[in-house]
Amino acid sequence: LTLSDLQQKVVWEGWISSEIHANYFADLAQSFNRQQKLCNWLTLVISSGAFVTVIGGLGHLYVASFTLVAALLSAFSLVQHNQKRVTDCQDLHFRWNRLSDEYRALWDDMYSEDAPKKFGMLAEKSAELSKSSATVPNRKKKMSDQACTSIVFTT
Numbered sequence: 001l002t003l004s005d006l007q008q009k010v011v012w013e014g015w016i017s018s019e020i021h022a023n024y025f026a027d028l029a030q031s032f033n034r035q036q037k038l039c040n041w042l043t044l045v046i047s048s049g050a051f052v053t054v055i056g057g058l059g060h061l062y063v064a065s066f067t068l069v070a071a072l073l074s075a076f077s078l079v080q081h082n083q084k085r086v087t088d089c090q091d092l093h094f095r096w097n098r099l100s101d102e103y104r105a106l107w108d109d110m111y112s113e114d115a116p117k118k119f120g121m122l123a124e125k126s127a128e129l130s131k132s133s134a135t136v137p138n139r140k141k142k143m144s145d146q147a148c149t150s151i152v153f154t155t
Helices: 005-056 060-080 082-108 115-133 140-154
Strands: none
Touching: 005 060, 005 082, 005 115, 060 082, 082 115
């Protein structure tokens, strides 16, 4: 038994789709990481500004302003959960990348006897991974940018 023409097409599309997803989650992880670093640095700078204002005796309005902004940045950082998002996206990148490798291996060996069995296992893995990916925000523009980039490099 070998894969039918339709199954071969699904393998090719699964391979491309997995590549796109892996690149998307890597890009998303970098974006969340940059956002977290920026928030941390801003909090540090603004907190330092409040401290310098107190030491320099520049007035309560400045101290209150710096303190309020620092507190808002800290709250924003807590609500965003960017570190968790970075970790989740890195994990999803890794898992989608592995799935892509498995699709590529099946593409290279699609005429073997166990190809239909591997095809079924990959379809199941893909479904499970899609379900896991639903916990991360969907940035349609980023995804379409990744799709365009992957299609250009793979064809």
